[in-house]
Amino acid sequence: MPALGPPLGGYLTEHLPWHWLFPVNLPIGAAVTIGLVALRTSSEPPAGRFDTRGFLLATPGLGLLTYALGFGPTAGPSRRSHSADRSVWSCSARPSTPNSVPPKRCWTSDC
Numbered sequence: 642m643p644a645l646g647p648p649l650g651g652y653l654t655e656h657l658p659w660h661w662l663f664p665v666n667l668p669i670g671a672a673v674t675i676g677l678v679a680l681r682t683s684s685e686p687p688a689g690r691f692d693t694r695g696f697l698l699a700t701p702g703l704g705l706l707t708y709a710l711g712f713g714p715t716a717g718p719s720r721r722s723h724s725a726d727r728s729v730w731s732c733s734a735r736p737s738t739p740n741s742v743p744p745k746r747c748w749t750s751d752c
Contacts, residue, residue: 653665 653661657665
């Protein structure tokens with residue numbers, strides 16, 4: 642049923658005047674109200690302890706996720722400075738370009 646919302650809303654806004662918004666939403670609001678009243682009578686088990694650690698970690702985590710999704714294409718790993726590349730391949734010889742392959746002796750743990 643949620644998939645019907647956008648097409649139905651688009652159809653209503655294109656083919657009906659704005660004041661039809663209220664009569665169309667009146668039965669939907671009544672159905673939601675009846676459903677909430679019916680669900681209110683069911684009992685739930687008591688809630689457990691509040692997850693403080695998860696609550697405090699969710700805020701910076703979701704903020705960083707939003708930042709990464711928003712600025713990742715312009716400031717992501719493809720735009721990093723080349724100093725990080727040099728520190729990875731600093732075992733014996735530095736690559737001539739940032740995308741070059743390091744010497745084979747750097748691929749082992751005995752650099």
